[in-house]
Amino acid sequence: MTFLFTQLYGLNHIPFNELPKTVNPKEGFISTANNKVISDDYPYHISHNWAQPYRQMRIQEVLKSKDQITAKDMQDLQMDKVNLQAKEFVPIFLKHVGGIKNKIEKEALVSLQNWNFIDDKDSxxxxxxxxxxxxxxEILFNKEISKEMLGKFGGQKQAVDELIRHAAEGKPGPWISEYGGLEKVLQDSLKLTVLEIEKKQGDNVKKWEWGKYHQLYFAHPLSSVKPLNYLFNSDGKIPVGGSSVTVQAAANKEDGTVDHGASWRFVIDTNDMNTGYHIVGPGQSGHIKSEWYHDQLKAWTEGTYHATKLNTKKGNKLVLSP
Known part of the structure; x- marks a missing residue:
C-alpha cells in the first residue's frame, strides 16, 4: 500500500518512487491514525505537524493481541477509549507532583491513582x-508567548509530551527549568485544573464526570441564526467518552464541546462483502423534518452499528412506462 502525499513549496515535488510506502508488513496489517509515517531521515518535507502517536499505538496493540479479527472486534476497536497517553504520564505525575496539601487536589490524585486509563464519560x-x-x-507558555502565536504552534501537544518525558528523566529543558522544575510545573497546573473543575462541577471529586464537560454537538449551519437555534439541534449537547488521543477520536474545544471525530464509521468483513456495518453521525439528512435527521446521534456516541446489505429484496419497485 502506498501513502500518497504531495506538498508544494515553490516547485518542490516528491518523485513517485520515493513517496512513503509499506509493502506486505510483517504484522500482516496496515494502520494509521494521522501519526508520523516517515522516519527522521526521510529526505522530503511532508509535514512537521503529525498527530500524537497514542491512537496508532493502541490500534497496533489491539490488532497484535489477536490471531483472528471479527467485524465485531473492529467495531469495538473503533469505539476504544483506552488512553495510552495517560498510561504513560499519570505515573510520572504521581511520582513528581509532591507536596500537595489541598484536600480536593489530594482526592483528584487518588482518582488518577485508581484509574483504569479509559476515557469514560461517567468518570x-x-x-x-x-x-x-x-x-x-498554559503554565509554561502563556506569559512568554502570545495567544495569537500559540494558535500557530501546531505541534504544541507533542512538544509538551517531550518536555515532560525529558524532565522526568532528569533532563529538563529551559522551559521547565526556568519555571522552577517539573514538580512546580505539575503543582501549579494541577491547582489550576482543580480550581477550574471545582468551578464547573463543585468540590465533590466523586461527582466529577468527564461527560459533564466533554460533550458532543453537531451544529447545523442554520442553528447559529436565532430563533432557528430552537428548531435545529434542539437536543443540545450529549455527553461522550473518548478524547483526542483515543481510537474513538473525540477532540474538544476549550469549553469542552467535541468538534472533531469520525463522521462516518464503517466496518466490513471481506469474507462477507454483502454486509457492511455503519454509523453516520448524526444521521443521513440535514432536513429537520426527515426521520433520518438525527436518528444515529445516540448510536454514534454509544457505538451501535447498523447493518446494510446488498442483496436485500426489500424496497420500492420503479416502473417506467411510455
Whole structure:
C-alpha cells in the first residue's frame, strides 16, 4: 500500500518512487491514525505537524493481541477509549507532583491513582487528566508567548509530551527549568485544573464526570441564526467518552464541546462483502423534518452499528412506462 502525499513549496515535488510506502508488513496489517509515517531521515518535507502517536499505538496493540479479527472486534476497536497517553504520564505525575496539601487536589490524585486509563464519560479521572494536560502548556507558555502565536504552534501537544518525558528523566529543558522544575510545573497546573473543575462541577471529586464537560454537538449551519437555534439541534449537547488521543477520536474545544471525530464509521468483513456495518453521525439528512435527521446521534456516541446489505429484496419497485 502506498501513502500518497504531495506538498508544494515553490516547485518542490516528491518523485513517485520515493513517496512513503509499506509493502506486505510483517504484522500482516496496515494502520494509521494521522501519526508520523516517515522516519527522521526521510529526505522530503511532508509535514512537521503529525498527530500524537497514542491512537496508532493502541490500534497496533489491539490488532497484535489477536490471531483472528471479527467485524465485531473492529467495531469495538473503533469505539476504544483506552488512553495510552495517560498510561504513560499519570505515573510520572504521581511520582513528581509532591507536596500537595489541598484536600480536593489530594482526592483528584487518588482518582488518577485508581484509574483504569479509559476515557469514560461517567468518570472523574479522564476529566482531571485531560484538563491537567491542557493546563501544563498554559503554565509554561502563556506569559512568554502570545495567544495569537500559540494558535500557530501546531505541534504544541507533542512538544509538551517531550518536555515532560525529558524532565522526568532528569533532563529538563529551559522551559521547565526556568519555571522552577517539573514538580512546580505539575503543582501549579494541577491547582489550576482543580480550581477550574471545582468551578464547573463543585468540590465533590466523586461527582466529577468527564461527560459533564466533554460533550458532543453537531451544529447545523442554520442553528447559529436565532430563533432557528430552537428548531435545529434542539437536543443540545450529549455527553461522550473518548478524547483526542483515543481510537474513538473525540477532540474538544476549550469549553469542552467535541468538534472533531469520525463522521462516518464503517466496518466490513471481506469474507462477507454483502454486509457492511455503519454509523453516520448524526444521521443521513440535514432536513429537520426527515426521520433520518438525527436518528444515529445516540448510536454514534454509544457505538451501535447498523447493518446494510446488498442483496436485500426489500424496497420500492420503479416502473417506467411510455
Amino acid at each position: 472523574a479521572a479522564p476529566l482531571i487528566f485531560n484538563m491537567w494536560m491542557r493546563n501544563i502548556p
